[in-house]
Amino acid sequence: MKKLILNPLIMLLLLAQSVSAQVKSNDPEARLKQMGITLKTPGKPTANFLLAVRVGNLVYLSGHGPVKEDGEYMKGKVGDQINFEQAQEAARLTGISLLSALKAEIGDLNKVKRIVKVLGMVNAVPTFDRHSQVINGFSDLMVQVFGENGKHARSAIGLGSLPMGIPVEIEMIVELKE
Numbered sequence: 001m002k003k004l005i006l007n008p009l010i011m012l013l014l015l016a017q018s019v020s021a022q023v024k025s026n027d028p029e030a031r032l033k034q035m036g037i038t039l040k041t042p043g044k045p046t047a048n049f050l051l052a053v054r055v056g057n058l059v060y061l062s063g064h065g066p067v068k069e070d071g072e073y074m075k076g077k078v079g080d081q082i083n084f085e086q087a088q089e090a091a092r093l094t095g096i097s098l099l100s101a102l103k104a105e106i107g108d109l110n111k112v113k114r115i116v117k118v119l120g121m122v123n124a125v126p127t128f129d130r131h132s133q134v135i136n137g138f139s140d141l142m143v144q145v146f147g148e149n150g151k152h153a154r155s156a157i158g159l160g161s162l163p164m165g166i167p168v169e170i171e172m173i174v175e176l177k178e
Helices: 008-025 028-034 084-106 131-150
Strands: 052-055 058-064 112-123 153-159 168-176
Touching (some): 028 131, 058 084, 084 112, 084 168
Antiparallel strands (some): 052 058
């Protein structure tokens, strides 16, 4: 059996590539870029409240809805105009909206220590009972962006309506690194 002997320079280059890939995989900004997600500057609140409030090393984000690429909100009731897959996509879009507001508040998503708590609200017909699976569209995105630190405590509830007829509204609490 032949032994493979690598040039020390090649070994060093391979190690550097491996470390670089590891660093990028732990960088939420790089992960978003790899996923093809561009965060936009959030609009102003629609009433007398703030999109985000910092208290110590926690950031409380107000409820957000699913904003489509064209800047308009996705609308419809889950189980009527919106099917299950569309509802999960609405939850994912809501996650992108929340990340945009978070980045606007803190400047760099690398400052996030972990996603702490999430409340997901689903505008659904009374017979719909898969609210938690809808909010998985959001939770899965947080894990894709932040890895294990994206896992969070969560509640998911169904409601008879939401503002502007949106199918999903989500709020979250985020812990920042000190």
